[in-house]
Amino acid sequence: MSTAQDTPGAHGGDHRFESIAAIRQSLADVDYLADDGIAGVVYLADRLDKPVLVEGPAGTGKTELAKSVARLTGARLVRLQCYEGLDESKALYEWNYKKQLLRIQADAGQSWDKLEEDIFAEDFLLTRPLLEAIRSPEPVVLLVDEVDRVELETEALLLEVLSEYQVSIPELGTVRATTIPMVFLTSNNTRELSEALKRRCLFLHLDYPDVERERAIVEARVPGISAQLADQVARIVRSIRSLDLKKHPSVSETLDWARTLVVLGIETVDATVAVGTLNILLKYRSDIEKAAKELAGLDAPS
Amino acid sequence: MDLLTGFVGELRAAGIPVSLTEHLDAAQALEHLPLEDRQALKYALGASLVKSATHWRAYETAFEVYFSLQRGARLAEAGGEEGAEGSEARSDTSAVGQGQGQGAGTGRGTGGGGGMTPEELARLLYAALAGGNDAMVGAVARYAVTRYAGMEPGRPVGGTYYLYRTLRNLDLDGVLERLMAEARAASASVGSPPPPGEQPADELGTSADQTGPLDGLTALEERLLRDEYRSRIDALKAEIEAEIRRRLVADRGAEALAKSLRKPLPEDVDVMHASREEMAALNRALRPLARKLAVRLARKRRHGRRGPLDFRSTMRHALSTGGVPVDPRFRYPRPAKPEIMVVADISGSVASFARFTLHLVHAINSQFSKVRSFVFVDGIDEVTGLFEGADDPADAVHRINTEADVVWVDGHSDYGHALAVFLERWGEEITPRTSVLLLGDARNNYHASNAWVLKDVRERARHVYWLNPEPRSYWDSGDSIVSEYGTHCDAVVECRTLRQLEAFVGELT
Ligand SMILES: Nc1ncnc2c1ncn2[C@@H]1O[C@H](COP(=O)(O)OP(=O)(O)OP(=O)(O)O)[C@@H](O)[C@H]1O
Ligand SMILES: [Mg+2]
Numbered sequence: 001m002s003t004a005q006d007t008p009g010a011h012g013g014d015h016r017f018e019s020i021a022a023i024r025q026s027l028a029d030v031d032y033l034a035d036d037g038i039a040g041v042v043y044l045a046d047r048l049d050k051p052v053l054v055e056g057p058a059g060t061g062k063t064e065l066a067k068s069v070a071r072l073t074g075a076r077l078v079r080l081q082c083y084e085g086l087d088e089s090k091a092l093y094e095w096n097y098k099k100q101l102l103r104i105q106a107d108a109g110q111s112w113d114k115l116e117e118d119i120f121a122e123d124f125l126l127t128r129p130l131l132e133a134i135r136s137p138e139p140v141v142l143l144v145d146e147v148d149r150v151e152l153e154t155e156a157l158l159l160e161v162l163s164e165y166q167v168s169i170p171e172l173g174t175v176r177a178t179t180i181p182m183v184f185l186t187s188n189n190t191r192e193l194s195e196a197l198k199r200r201c202l203f204l205h206l207d208y209p210d211v212e213r214e215r216a217i218v219e220a221r222v223p224g225i226s227a228q229l230a231d232q233v234a235r236i237v238r239s240i241r242s243l244d245l246k247k248h249p250s251v252s253e254t255l256d257w258a259r260t261l262v263v264l265g266i267e268t269v270d271a272t273v274a275v276g277t278l279n280i281l282l283k284y285r286s287d288i289e290k291a292a293k294e295l296a297g298l299d300a301p302s
Numbered sequence: 303m304d305l306l307t308g309f310v311g312e313l314r315a316a317g318i319p320v321s322l323t324e325h326l327d328a329a330q331a332l333e334h335l336p337l338e339d340r341q342a343l344k345y346a347l348g349a350s351l352v353k354s355a356t357h358w359r360a361y362e363t364a365f366e367v368y369f370s371l372q373r374g375a376r377l378a379e380a381g382g383e384e385g386a387e388g389s390e391a392r393s394d395t396s397a398v399g400q401g402q403g404q405g406a407g408t409g410r411g412t413g414g415g416g417g418m419t420p421e422e423l424a425r426l427l428y429a430a431l432a433g434g435n436d437a438m439v440g441a442v443a444r445y446a447v448t449r450y451a452g453m454e455p456g457r458p459v460g461g462t463y464y465l466y467r468t469l470r471n472l473d474l475d476g477v478l479e480r481l482m483a484e485a486r487a488a489s490a491s492v493g494s495p496p497p498p499g500e501q502p503a504d505e506l507g508t509s510a511d512q513t514g515p516l517d518g519l520t521a522l523e524e525r526l527l528r529d530e531y532r533s534r535i536d537a538l539k540a541e542i543e544a545e546i547r548r549r550l551v552a553d554r555g556a557e558a559l560a561k562s563l564r565k566p567l568p569e570d571v572d573v574m575h576a577s578r579e580e581m582a583a584l585n586r587a588l589r590p591l592a593r594k595l596a597v598r599l600a601r602k603r604r605h606g607r608r609g610p611l612d613f614r615s616t617m618r619h620a621l622s623t624g625g626v627p628v629d630p631r632f633r634y635p636r637p638a639k640p641e642i643m644v645v646a647d648i649s650g651s652v653a654s655f656a657r658f659t660l661h662l663v664h665a666i667n668s669q670f671s672k673v674r675s676f677v678f679v680d681g682i683d684e685v686t687g688l689f690e691g692a693d694d695p696a697d698a699v700h701r702i703n704t705e706a707d708v709v710w711v712d713g714h715s716d717y718g719h720a721l722a723v724f725l726e727r728w729g730e731e732i733t734p735r736t737s738v739l740l741l742g743d744a745r746n747n748y749h750a751s752n753a754w755v756l757k758d759v760r761e762r763a764r765h766v767y768w769l770n771p772e773p774r775s776y777w778d779s780g781d782s783i784v785s786e787y788g789t790h791c792d793a794v795v796e797c798r799t800l801r802q803l804e805a806f807v808g809e810l811t
Contacts (some may be wrong), residue, residue: 020342037345040335044346047334048327055355189355199323202349205358211533236522239529271522297521 016046016073016182031220032061032068033213041204042069051162051183053147053198056206058188059250063145065206066184070141075182078136079143080129082150088157092167094126095119120171130161134177141182148187152194158185159197209251211238217251222258232269233258240281240291249281257281271296306332309368312560313351316360317567320351327351340370356568356587366544367551367560418445420471427472431534432481439534443541446472451546455553460562461546468542474535481531482524489518569800573658574771581654587800641672641735643763645724647742648702649679649715655771658803659741660702663689676728677702678720681710684728715745717787718752725755732762740768740791744777744784751783756790766790769797769806 017023024039034042042065045052054062070077080091088094100119107115127135133142144158161167165177185201187193209217215234218225225233233254241248249257257280266273275292282288310325327350335343344365352361418426423445430438447453450471451464519527550559566572568587571580644663648656656677663675674686683706710719732738738759760766768791770777770784777784788794795806 020336020339036339036341040339040342040346041349043342044331044334044349048330048350050327052349053353195319198353199321201353202327202346203353204345204349205355232526235526235530238533239525242529269522271520274522295522295525 017043019043026072027068028216028220030068030071032064033209033216033220034065035209035213038065038204038206041202045182045202048202049180051185051201052204053185053187053193053201054204054206055187055189057208057248057250059252060206060208061251062184062186062206063143066141066143066145066186069182069184070143073139073141073182075139075141076136077143078129078133078140078181079145082144082146082148082154084149084151086150086154088154090128091130091154091157092128092161093131093169094128096124096126100124122172125169125172130158131167131175133181133183134161134165134167135175136181137178139179139181141184144183144185146188147185147197148189148191148193155194155197159194159200162197162200208241208248211235214238214251214254218254218258221255222262225258225262226267229261229267229269230258233261236269236274236295237281239295243291243294245282245287245290246284247282247287253281305368308557309364310351312364312368312557313361315561316364316564317570318352318357318360324351324353343369356583359583360565360567363563364560367547367556367563370544370548418449420449423449424472424477427538428477428480431477431531431538432484434530434534436537439538440541443538443545447542447545447549453546453549453553458554458558458562459550460559461543461550464546465539465543468546469539474538478528478531478535482528485527486518486524489523491518569804571800572798573655574798576654584658584800641674641733642737642739643674643676643728643732644739644741645676645678645682645721646740647679647715647717647720648677648706649713649742655741655743655798658771659769674728674731676724677706678715678717678724679709679713680716680719681707682720682723682727683707714747715742716749717742717744717746717783718750718755721755721759722752725758729758729762732759734762734764736763737765737767738763740766740787741771741797742768743770743772743782744768744787745781746783748781751786753783753786753790756787760790760792765792767792767806768794769803770794771798772796773798 017026020036020039020043023042024034024036027034027039027042041052044050054065056062067077069075080086103119103124104115107118110118129142133140147155147158150158162183165180166174168174208214211234214237215230218230218233219227222230237249237254237257257277260277260280261269261273264273264277275296278288278291282291306325306329310320310328313320328347331347331350335346337343344362347369348358348361348365352358423442426438426445427442429435430442446468447464450468452467453464547559547563565580568580568583571584573584576584644659646656646659646663648660663673673689674684675689676682676684685702685706688701688705710716740756756766768784768788772782772784774796776782784794795802797803797806
């Protein structure tokens with residue numbers, strides 16, 4: 001742990017989790033079904049005080065993992081939603097120039113030096129998620145969602161913050177984290193992230209869950225579903241994912257489908273039901289037709 | 303930590319870039335991780351060493367060799383108890399350790415499985431798959447390897463042949479059909495499908511819908527049950543492979559085995575000579591690459607760089623002008639739309655390369671309206687329209703292969719003719735903003751090169767690039783005349799792997 005203790009604000013020795021099994025269990029308690037891989041990486045992130053970069057197809061529980069870890073540790077979730085064009089002023093902090101301007105106009109007689117001191121003070125600072133996470137007195141989980149959308153410069157800024165866990169504001173001085181927050185970055189892999197950022201992070205590739213885990217997710221997340229239906233849903237989705245399709249169903253789509261079946265009062269999925277509701281699982285017409293044929297030997301309804 | 307150093311060395315040798323920081327992270331990670339929990343160990347250690355999903359397979363193989371397979375030894379070192387799973391098999395595994403000196407491959411073996419008759423083994427196999435019992439599957443794997451793999455100590459092999467021999471003797475396809483037949487029969491007699499394993503009897507649904515065959519299972523039930531058994535069979539195959547590797551590690555050591563198992567990473571697979579399995583991995587890697595390229599191209603197009611806002615100076619300025627509202631606005635320069643013309647050889651000699659590049663064209667196409675695509679063999683045809691509205695590159699490739707009119711005389715590449723026709727029909731449309739990308743091996747079957755065409759094209763165009771899927775050392779040998787064309791190009795680039803393609807596009811954009 002030596003490197004971690006060198007870092008400012010490390011909570012040396014003080015860990016959030018007892019064991020990998022304990023993480024799995026606590027995640028399950030907040031209805032997030034992890035496997036040993038996911039739990040192992042979260043465990044290590046806590047021990048080594050490292051951010052986790054979570055990558056994988058859409059709807060596989062990347063964002064939800066961060067939220068669930070926040071929930072189970074009782075930490076506040078601070079979320080930085082990334083988008084193209086996100087910059088320092090939206091990610092870190094910004095001076096409230098409108099307010100500054102008002103003050104300047106109000107104190108028009110003042111010297112610039114005096115004014116400058118006044119207006120670059122705490123009151124005029126707009127705190128953005130990264131700074132917020134670092135300054136927070138209570139524990140937080142920082143979620144940097146869809147980091148692959150930002151430009152390289154913003155990524156460099158992130159890297160700086162995540163290496164030092166401190167932010168220096170020229171006018172105010174350096175702000176250090178009192179506790180190193182758990183950090184999750186998610187990516188849909190639309191862009192190659194910089195080597196430096198990847199080196200800094202633990203890497204977790206989230207893929208579609210296996211049939212047992214998906215069944216458990218369905219049971220946890222769909223109120224009122226029977227064990228039998230949940231099992232059937234998971235199996236059918238597995239079969240569909242084994243087909244060569246343009247887009248495979250995500251976990252969120254599995255859940256949407258399962259909820260629909262429950263609302264429709266369906267106990268058992270037969271071919272007719274499956275084919276009639278495939279449009280909830282699959283988005284492309286050609287995929288729906290293929291799945292209907294492969295699964296049930298039926299034509300999809302038009 | 304010797305084990306880790308060796309392991310990291312193997313990862314690097316396999317092409318996975320592991321930095322010093324990451325090596326140290328992994329060392330630190332090992333201090334915190336329970337060695338006996340292999341799944342968690344694999345992922346957590348992997349999280350600190352492997353930062354790309356396409357490298358995961360190579361990592362898993364190396365991990366298996368260095369960690370999982372040596373767990374007996376490691377645990378003994380650590381004073382821990384023996385592996386928790388499959389205790390009946392342990393004696394068997396160690397028996398092979400002894401057995402290999404006397405030729406473990408003869409099938410008589412010494413351990414528990416060796417004495418089993420083929421009939422007994424087949425029955426055990428059937429029961430293991432029918433019941434979906436992991437411990438039993440593990441045991442079957444060990445018995446089967448002892449009985450059928452015919453492993454010979456000291457041979458420098460990776461085990462593919464042993465795997466093949468074991469699987470052939472197990473006849474898993476036949477077993478699958480028997481399992482299905484039994485399920486159908488049971489379902490017909492009871493009126494509901496049988497339990498696959500320990501699941502409740504009616505889990506697959508009981509409704510006999512109209513598509514159900516007469517013998518009991520509906521088409522849907524049949525499909526789900528088959529997929530379930532298939533996944534169990536896959537698990538068995540993986541177990542068998544792991545068992546063979548375990549024995550090979552015992553025989554040859556981790557380092558030597560890992561070396562035999564090394565394969566190129568997906569981005570380094572030679573497109574022209576990829577095995578079916580490699581091609582599948584390549585295609586999986588190609589989709590995200592194409593998507594990435596598309597995003598990158600789009601971004602480059604929309605944004606030039608913009609200067610950062612200097613806030614203080616803005617404020618001072620506002621002050622001096624009496625506090626005129628400050629409303630910073632960023633202006634994005636709007637670069638002229640680049641135009642791209644892609645001209646690709648899709649003849650037999652470069653078929654797999656053509657597929658690969660057409661995916662790239664598709665990616666470019668989805669971002670630029672000004673992309674025109676042409677394919678040729680000895681004739682040439684424009685296929686821009688075939689990409690339109692195709693959201694799946696595979697569709698577009700299929701349509702091009704079936705609809706494009708590219709054969710002029712005999713369907714053997716004739717670059718000279720194809721290029722001449724290209725210039726004649728579309729030459730007027732090449733402008734100083736056009737980049738022309740030529741894709742092919744320049745194997746011209748000894749036809750006339752018509753290299754002057756490219757000279758003309760280059761005078762009209764902004765850039766002309768040639769991507770050649772052949773190794774550089776083959777260029778200009780036999781009927782390849784790539785240099786003759788190359789003198790009229792801005793660059794001729796070897797492009798046989800995803801990595802090379804990515805590098806080229808990176809420079810292009
Ligand atoms: N392991 C899991 N346990 C419980 N629920 C899950 C799990 N994985 C996914 N889900 C469900 O799937 C939904 C989608 O997950 P999430 O939004 O985290 O996906 P994502 O990977 O972030 O997708 P995107 O790439 O589209 O942002 C969640 O709302 C959650 O209900
Ligand atoms: Mg998300």
